[in-house]
Amino acid sequence: MTHAAAETSSRYRPSAADLATASPMIEIRDLVTHYGKREILHGINIEVRQGEIMVIMGGSGSGKSTLLNALLGLLRPTSGSIRILGQDLNAITDIERTKLRQKMGVAFQGGALFSSLNVLENIMLPLKEHTRLDRNTMRIMARMKMQVVSLAGFENLMPAELSGGMIKRAALARAIVMDPRILFCDEPSAGLDPVVSSAIDDLILTLREAMDMSIVVVTHELESAFKIADRICVLDKGHILTIGTVDEVRHSPNEHIQNLLNRRAEPEILDPDEYLRWLTAVNQ
Amino acid sequence: MLDGLGDRMERLGRSAAAGMAEFGLGAVLLAQVMFWIVAGPRRAQPVRLEATFERCMEVGIMAVPIITLMSVTIGMMLAIQGIYSLRIFGAEEQVVLGVGMSVVREFGPLITGILVAGRTGSSLAARIGTMRISQEIDALSVMGINPVRFIVAPALIAMVVMVPILTFWSSIVMLTGAGWYISLDLGMSAGAYIDRLTEVVRVGDVMHGLGKSTLFGVLITLVGVINGAMVSGSAEGVGKMTTRSVVLSICAIIVTDMIFAFLATRS
Incomplete structure (x- = not known):
């Protein structure tokens, strides 16, 4: 067993029994979404429980970013429901949604740090907007989160002066500054070298341990998914292929999943009529 | 041939619908800003004062050098043209009337509006466009955090406050530049120039110019924000929409100016 693997296995992981009895934090029922006339997600059902790390995996165009946007309330579903902490995301008032969002943290793929603010100001922003704490307390809280993500000492740097790994850390610090109950991470390891990527995975595991939050990670990085996930949901063309533990997914008999895990390209099946319609743009 | 005409009509219809949608979006944005100004403090989410002051600095104070330079030049140019044209009728002395009225009612607001559209409207569109593609919105x-309260409201308040102030400054500088040339060319003393100016320019003329410039400030902000919010793709999209924002802002300013002038001269 490698050192990294040994370290990962020594970390806290909730058992299947723990998860079965934990309260649901996110409940997605029969979720259907469209972009224009095109249906992207076709009746998705997922449940994420307290303290669970759920990894949503899939190839390009599988619908994982669309699912994340729907979960964040950035995309209104056509039908179905998303309940977060017991509240239907699309049936609550604006004020209720604002309050609910204070219990959710999001680390975007590119960080989405505000370029006009330095790192500390970026991390302090949710506190400034949603609390009446004095400035010194906010600074202390933001510095504490910077310590958690190993970014202490970089308070005054601007986002443009940060490396890729530092941007991800700063984004995570901002996402957890309000002590959310649910954390969403969009491609946390994308674009990072393997060492930094592994450090970010460790950080996600540490956050779960320290703050007992539920974490939803959208990624297509297999190694990262296997390292951090309690359960993995594999999406393909807007359908769920499987939801299960790392071992269940690894040993799934599903051909698409095995192709994804083994990086095997799937042959493109071209319908001649469909191709002709696309060429001549009949439906556009 | 009929097919081609049909296509053109369809494109025209689509463009008209898109244009109307942009108008609608502008009205919604304006209503939302008003809502946050009034209801923000009650929801414990007031419009950020710090950001509003920052925007005021950017829109107003930092634009003073270029506005001053352009205004003094245009003031002198108006005086040169005015004297040249009136000399034909031997009425050079009347140049103060022409310069005074045209600067306060037209050139001050128009030149300031165009410069602010080029300088601040473009930067607003680029900033919002960049924020959009980097997922900051x-x-x-x-x-x-409501993006309209966080980004648009401070920008709009700053524009509504600073564009009239800049216009007032621009008018004074233009009149100073014109006065300087007139005193050189016609030998009119500064005192006589100011006396003549106060005779011909009424408070109503100044208010006409300032009222118009407030409207220009609102237009520049809304056009900048809408174009910034419509950015898609990459940096190329930001450049495209920034250019569109400047062109549309200037068109909107000139058309509004004409309508405003027409209505004001009827009453």
Whole structure:
């Protein structure tokens, strides 16, 4: 067993029994979404429980970013429901949604740090907007989160002066500054070298341990998914292929999943009529 | 041939619909800003004063050098043209009337509006466009921070406050530049120039110019924000929409100016 693997296995992981009895934090029922006339997600059902790390995996165009946007309330579903902490995301008032969002943290793929603010100001922003704490307390809280993500000492740097790994850390610090109950991470390891990527995975595991939050990670990085996930949901063309533990997914008999895990390209099946319609743009 | 005509009509219809949608979006944005100014403090989410002051600095104070330079030049140019034209009728002395009225009612607001559209409207569109493609706007939404309150309201308040102030400054500088040339060319003393100016320019003329410039400030902000919010793709999209924002702002300013002048001269 490698050192990294040994370290990962020594970390806290909730058992299947723990998860079965934990309260649901996110409940997605029969979720259907469209972009224009095109249906992207076709009746998705997922449940994420307290303290669970759920990894949503899939190839390009599988619908994982669309699912994340729907979960964040950035995309209104056509039908179905998303309940977060017991509240239907699309049936609550604006004020209720604002309050609910204070219990959710999001680390975007590119960080989405505000370029006009330095790192500390970026991390302090949710506190400034949603609390009446004095400035010194906010600074202390933001510095504490910077310590958690190993970014202490970089308070005054601007986002443009940060490396890729530092941007991800700063984004995570901002996402957890309000002590959310649910954390969403969009491609946390994308674009990072393997060492930094592994450090970010460790950080996600540490956050779960320290703050007992539920974490939803959208990624297509297999190694990262296997390292951090309690359960993995594999999406393909807007359908769920499987939801299960790392071992269940690894040993799934599903051909698409095995192709994804083994990086095997799937042959493109071209319908001649469909191709002709696309060429001549009949439906556009 | 009929097919071609049909296509052109369809494109025209689509463009008209898109244009109307932009108008509608502008009205919604304006209403939302008003809402946050009034209801923000009650929801414990007031419009950020710090950001509003920053925007005021950017829109107003930092634009003073270029506005001053352009205004003094245009003031002198008006005086040169005015004297040249009136000399034909031997009425050079009347140049103060022409310069005074045209500067306060037209050139001050128009030149300031065009310069602010080029300088601040473009930067607003570029900033919002960049924030959009780097997911900063999404980040605000998911943090429970309303992007209109956070970004648009400070910019709009700054424009509504600073564009009339800049216009007032621009008019004074233009009149100073014109006065300087007139005193050189016609030998009119500064005192006589100011006396003549106060005779011909009424408070109503000044208010006409300032009222118009307030409207220009609102237009520049809304056009900049809408174009910034429509950015898609990459940096190329930001450049495209920034250019569109400047062109549309200037067109909107000139058309509004004409309508305003027409209505004001009827009453």
